[in-house]
Amino acid sequence: MTAGNPSISPAGRLRRVELRRYWRQLNAESRWGVVILALILVLSVSVPLLSPNDPYGFVDQPLQPPSAAFLFGTDHLGRDLLVRVFAAARLDIALAILGVSVPIVIGTFIGTLAGTTRNRIAETIWDGLVNALTAFPEIILVLGIVAMVGADIRGLLIAIWISRWAQYARIARAKSLALRDAEFVQAAQVLGYSQLRILVRHIMPNVFSEALAYALSDFIFIIVIIGGLSFLGLGVTPPTPEWGAMLAEGRLYLRTEPWLILFPGFFLSLTAIGVALLARGLERISKGEDE
Amino acid sequence: MTSSPGGIGARTLPLLRHPVLRRLAQAFFVAFLLMVFAFLLIRLIPGDPAMILLGDEATEEDVIAYRKLLGIDGSIPSQFGRYVSNLVRGDFGVSIRSREPVLSIVGKRLPVSLWLTVTTIVMTIGLALPLGVAAALYRRTWFGHAFQIGASVLVATPVFFSGLLLILLFAVQVNLAPIAGYHAGFPANLYYLWLPALTINFVLVPVLARILQSSIVETSAEEFVEAAIIRGTQGWRFYWRYLLRPSLAPTIAALGYFAATVVSYAVIIEIIFNLPGLGMTLVDAVRNRDYPLVQGIVFLSGLLVVGLTFMADLVNGWLDPRAQIR
Amino acid sequence: MSEIEPLLEVKDLCISFRKGGGRKLPVVDAANLSLYQRQAVGIVGESGSGKTMLCRALIGTLPRHGAGIVSGTVRFDGQELAGAPERVWRGIRGREIGYIPQSSLAGLNPVLTVETQLVESITAAGSISRQQARQEAVALLEQVQIPRAQQVLKARSHQLSGGMRQRVMIAAAIAQGPKLLIADEPTTALDVTIQREILSLITQLRRDLNMALILVSHDLAVIEEVCDDVMVMYAGASVEAGPVAALSKAPRHPYTRALRVSRVDRAVPGQDLEAIPGDAASVGSWPAGCRFWPRCALADEACRRDSQPALMPTAQQLSACIHAERMAELEQ
Secondary structure, three states: OOOOOOOOOHHHHHHHHHHHHHHHHOOHHHHHHHHHHHHHHHHHHHHHHHOOOOOOOOOOOOOOOOOOOOOOOEOOOOOEHHHHHHHHHHHHHHHHHHHHHHHHHHHHHHHHHHOOOOOHHHHHHHHHHHHHHHHOOHHHHHHHHHHHHOOOHHHHHHHHHHHHHHHHHHHHHHHHHHHHOOHHHHHHHHOOOOHHHHHHHHHHHHHHHHHHHHHHHHHHHHHHHHHHHHHOOOOOOOOOOOHHHHHHHHHHHOOOOOHHHHHHHHHHHHHHHHHHHHHHHHHHHHHOOOO | OOOOOOOOOOOOOHHHHOHHHHHHHHHHHHHHHHHHHHHHHHHHOOOOHHHHHHOOOOOHHHHHHHHHHHOOOOOHHHHHHHHHHHHHOOOOOEOOOOOOEHHHHHHHHHHHHHHHHHHHHHHHHHHHHHHHHHHHHOOOOHHHHHHHHHHHHHHHOOHHHHHHHHHHHHHHHOOOOOOOOOOOOOOOOHHHHHHHHHHHHHHHHHHHHHHHHHHHHHHHOOHHHHHHHHOOOOHHHHHHHHHHHHHHHHHHHHHHHOHHHHHHHHHHHHHHHOOOOHHHHHHHHHHOOOHHHHHHHHHHHHHHHHHHHHHHHHHHHHHOHHHHHO | OOOOOOOEEEEEEEEEEEOHHHOEEEEEEEEEEEEOOOOEEEEEOOOOOOHHHHHHHHHOOOHHHOEEEEEEEEEEOOEEOOOOOHHHHHHHEOOOEEEEOOOHHHOOOOOOEHHHHHHHHHHHHOOOOHHHHHHHHHHHHHHOOOOOHHHHHHOEHHHOOHHHHHHHHHHHHHOOOOOEEEEEOOOOOOOHHHHHHHHHHHHHHHHHHOOEEEEEEOOHHHHHHHOOEEEEEEOOEEEEEEEHHHHHHOOOOHHHHHHHHOOHHHOOOOOOOOOOOOOOOOOOOOOOOOOOHHHOOOOOHHHHHOOOOOOEEOOOOEEOOOOHHHHHHHHO
16 A cells, blocks of 8 residues: 555545546456556557657668567568557557547537437438448448548548448437436426527437447447558558558568568557457446446 | 338338338438438549649640539539439449449459358358357357457457468468469359458457357247247257247348448458459549549449348348337 | 145255355245145245246256256156256156246247247157148147137237237147146236136136146235135245135235235225235345244244244144234134
C-alpha cells in the first residue's frame, strides 16, 4: 500500500481507489484486452520517442534480419522496422479513433431524430434507406467513395464517415423508440420541457451509451479498413509508416524476408484482438454472464 | 403456408400479405435506393469530374463530350431519369479507360469472383457446421475453451495479414498451392481458389460457428428436446431433428447478413492472390479514376448482396416456419 | 399382512443441483411417494417446491438439468431406478413411463410435422412399417379426440391451438402403452374450458388404458377432480400424503390447510382471499427446523428447533407436522 506516501494528493488517491474498483469489476477477457491495449499504447508512445532512429530515415544496410541492434530488423530501404511499426501504431490508432468518433455522433443524432416520428410511411422509407446503405459491401462502398473523393487519408476518412453512420443511426433509432415511452421521458414531458431539451438532455445520453458499446466492435472493423485500403495503395501511402501499407511493401519480400510482414501484421492483429477481447468481456459483464 | 398480419404493406395490398412476395417487394425497394446512392456517388467528386480527368488544357468540346460520357450534363432530375432508365435497360455506361461497356467488363470478370464466393461458402458450411456442433457439445471441455480463444483471435486478424501468412505456410513452405494467379475451368481452378477461400473463412467460420454454437445451446434447453428424449428418439435422428435443424435458422440468416462481408473481403483477397475478378477490376478502376466503372461495380455489388440476403431469407423460411411469422 | 407391491415407490429421495467447485444445492429433500397399478396420485405444491425436479428424477433427465439424486430410492415395477445407467432408462422412458412435460405448449418441435414426431414415438417401441406407423398415428390422434386427424398430422406446432398441442403431446406420451403417465402441470397455460376437456381426457385415457397417473399441479382443485391420492410438497419435502377425500375434509398439515383456504373457487364474493402469509421458502434458503414454521400459525419452539419432521401416520393420512393431533382438536 502507498497510503502513507505524502506525494499522492487525496484526489489522486481517490482516483487510484476508483480505478482499482473498476479493475475488480472486469472479467478475465476484458482484463486481457486492457493489458494488451495498454501495452501497445505505451510502446507506441515510448518507442518512437526513445529511439534515436527516424521512421523515415535510412539507418543501416537494408533487409537485415532482427538483431540486437535492430530488434525487428531493417526494411527494404534500410529503415528501422521497430520504430516504423510503432510510429504506424500511433497513426493507425489515431485514424481509427477519428474514424469511429464522427459516425457515432452523426449517426446517433440522426437516428434519435428519426426515432421521434411515428409515421408509417416515414418508417418504411427510413428502413429502406438504412437497409440500402448497409447492403453495399463495406469495403466496396468505401472504395467507391475513395474513388470519387480522392485516394488519400482525407478521402479515406470521409469514406469511412459516410459509410458507417447508418449503423449507429439504426441502433439509436431502435433505442430512442424504446426510450420515448420510458417513464422518465414522459415525466419530463409532463413537466413541460421542450422537445429539444428532452431529446438532448434525456434521450441522447442513454442512446449514446448503447452506441458506444457498438463502437468498440466498429473500431476493429475500421482499423481493418484503414489497413486494408492502405494495403491496396488507396489510403495512407508510403513512405508514411502505416501497418497496411507496410504489409503491402513487405509482401514483395515474403519468400526471403518474412519479418517485414510479420511484425506490422502481428501488432495490427494484436490491437484488433485487444479491442475484441475488451468488447466481448464488457458485453458478457453487461449480460451478467460472469462474476 | 400461412399468412401473417402486420409488417410493411400488409394493410395496403392483399397480395403483399404473402411473406415471400412481401420480402420481394422490400428487396425491390432497397434495389431502387441502391440506384439512388450509386447515382449520388459521382456527385461526391470535388469539382468538375470532366476537368479532373482531362486536365486544365482541355478544349470546350472535349469537356462537353466527357460530361455526356459521365452522364452529368443537363439538370439533376433529368440526369437521374436517364441514369435509371439506362440501368433498367442494362446500360451501365462505358469505361473511360477502355471505352468498353461496363456491363461487358463485369461479365468477363464476374465468373472468377463468383467461383471464389461459391468456393468460400461451400467451405464455410463444411467447416462451420461441424465446428459449431462440436463447440456446443463439448463446450465445457478443453475443446470448448480452445474454440472460444481461437475464434476471438481469428476474427480479429485482418484478412490481408492472415492471407500472407497462409501463402507463407502453404505456398512457400509446403507446395500445396500457387503463390498467386488463376486459370479458368472447373475443377482445375480449385487449385487456385482453395487458399483464398480459406483465408476469408478464417474470419467467417469462427463467427458463424459461434452463432451456431450458442443457437444449439439455446435449443437444447427447449422443452421439445426433453420430450424427444423421453419418447426415445436417439442417434442421428435426435441430433439432426432436435438439435441442429431448429438451430440452423439464425446461422443461415447470419450467412445472408455476412454476404456483404464475404464480397468485401473478396476484393482484398483478389489483390493478394492476384485473381482477375471484379475486386481487382474495382481497385484498378479506383486507381485510374474510371468513374462509370466504379459506379457500376458498387451498384452491382449492392444488388448482389440484396439478392443473397433475399435467398437466405427464403431458405430460412423453409428451415424454420417460425421465421416467417416474425 | 400380504400387501401388493406398489408400482412406484419413492423413499426419502434427495436431489441436488451440482454447482461449480463440487458444491451442491439441494432442491428436493425427503420426498416420499407411493403409487399402485392404475392409481392416480396428485402432487401439489407452489413453484420451487421441487415437484418438477421430482418428476425429472422419475424419467431420468436430472443430469440434463445439472442435477442428480443424492440419496434415497426410486423403485419402479420391481426395479431400482435411482442411479440407473442411461441404458436402463432407455427401456423405461416412453415404454414404461409416459411423460407430458411442463409448459408442454413448447413440447412440439416447431420445424417438424406432428406426424414425424408421433411416428417417432410409435416406432421407438418396436420395428413396424411406415404405413402401419402412420395408421397408428391417426388412431392415436382419434384416441385423444382430435377431429380431422389427417390434417393435424401434416400440421406444425404453430398452426395448432394450445389445446390441440396438448392433445398431441398426450398422444405421443401414450403411444407406447406405458404403465404410468406423468403429467407436469398439463393445463396451466390453457383456457378454463379447455383445461376441463384435457383433464377429462386424461381421466378417460387412464381408465381405458389401465394406466397409473401422476398429476402435478399447483392447484389443489385440479387434483381433487382427477386423482385418488395426493401428496403435498413444500420446500423440497413431502409434508402430507393420503386420500384426496381425507386431505380435503381433514388436513393434518397447516400448509395443506392454507392451500385449501386460499383456493379461488372457495372465495366468497366481497371477502378478501385468505392468502398464505409470507413468501414461499425458496431453494437455497430453507429455514432450519420445520421448513414451514415462518409462515405457520401453530409454530412453536419445537418447530423451530428440530429438523424437518418425517411423514408420520395420523388418522387416514401421513403428515409431517408435529402438531397434527392438535389440528384435529382445533377443527372440532
